Amino acid sequence: MLHLDQLTITQGDFRMTADWKAAKGARIAVIGPSGAGKSTLLSVVGGFFAARSGRVLWDGTDLTQMGAGARPITTVFQDQNLFPHLTIAQNLGLGLSPDLRLTRADHTRIAAALDRVGLSGMGARKPAQLSGGQQSRAALARALLRARPILLLDEPFAALGPALKFEMLELVAGLAEENNTCVLMVTHDPQEARSFAPLTCLVAGGIAHAPQSTQALLDNPPPELAAYLG
Ligand SMILES: Nc1ncnc2c1ncn2[C@@H]1O[C@H](COP(=O)(O)OP(=O)(O)OP(=O)(O)O)[C@@H](O)[C@H]1O
Numbered sequence: 001m002l003h004l005d006q007l008t009i010t011q012g013d014f015r016m017t018a019d020w021k022a023a024k025g026a027r028i029a030v031i032g033p034s035g036a037g038k039s040t041l042l043s044v045v046g047g048f049f050a051a052r053s054g055r056v057l058w059d060g061t062d063l064t065q066m067g068a069g070a071r072p073i074t075t076v077f078q079d080q081n082l083f084p085h086l087t088i089a090q091n092l093g094l095g096l097s098p099d100l101r102l103t104r105a106d107h108t109r110i111a112a113a114l115d116r117v118g119l120s121g122m123g124a125r126k127p128a129q130l131s132g133g134q135q136s137r138a139a140l141a142r143a144l145l146r147a148r149p150i151l152l153l154d155e156p157f158a159a160l161g162p163a164l165k166f167e168m169l170e171l172v173a174g175l176a177e178e179n180n181t182c183v184l185m186v187t188h189d190p191q192e193a194r195s196f197a198p199l200t201c202l203v204a205g206g207i208a209h210a211p212q213s214t215q216a217l218l219d220n221p222p223p224e225l226a227a228y229l230g
Contacts (some may be wrong), residue, residue: 007054020210025180029193032203033228046075075152082127089123095145113141153185
């Protein structure tokens with residue numbers, strides 16, 4: 001279980017609180033107005049930014065003082081963060097071994113992860129030799145290889161067209177279900193939230209609210225969400 005325990009997050013004049021729990025395997029959309037703090041929330045959970053007070057726990061283990069790499073968490077940002085000078089296979093290998101000393105078993109796992117996202121045989125290419133959608137798949141394959149129980153997605157597919165985006169979301173949902181991964185995904189798109197996430201965390205008015213039913217929230221949005229959805 002992911003537990004955000006009385007978090008207070010400040011950044012300049014910005015202030016936000018979060019105090020809730022999410023079960024293993026929960027898929028949660030993070031939605032709210034621009035500047036409300038969605039990315040900041042993910043940064044705090046992922047270990048890229050420290051909260052002013054409160055704790056982040058996973059299954060009772062306090063992660064608050066752990067660096068991002070040590071947390072049981074994988075984060076995928078919008079820019080995909082693939083290294084341009086490395087091949088796709090090496091980019092994936094970084095998820096297994098930061099110094100790229102890969103065993104034969106590692107190479108087998110990398111090939112299997114590429115197969116899984118529909119990139120069979122493309123491991124030797126550089127990122128620039130893949131389309132935007134294929135790069136997204138590669139970033140997802142790397143996240144998959146890390147096999148951490150929490151996955152944070154900050155608008156990872158924003159650059160993709162609608163068809164490809166939904167294909168990717170389906171892929172993530174399937175993988176998350178298989179691996180019982182707890183996913184927090186920032187999105188601006190209510191349709192995306194509905195199709196991907198049974199639960200939604202509304203971030204608005206200085207509060208990252210406890211996850212609630214996506215359908216109920218979007219069918220009957222509170223004023224701050226209604227204004228944002230238009
Ligand atoms: N480096 C910073 N210093 C001070 N304030 C910051 C900094 N970065 C962000 N902020 C403020 O923190 C608040 C939350 O920003 P954040 O990027 O988390 O919002 P968001 O909900 O993800 O927005 P968007 O939907 O536009 O991406 C904003 O009000 C922003 O102005």
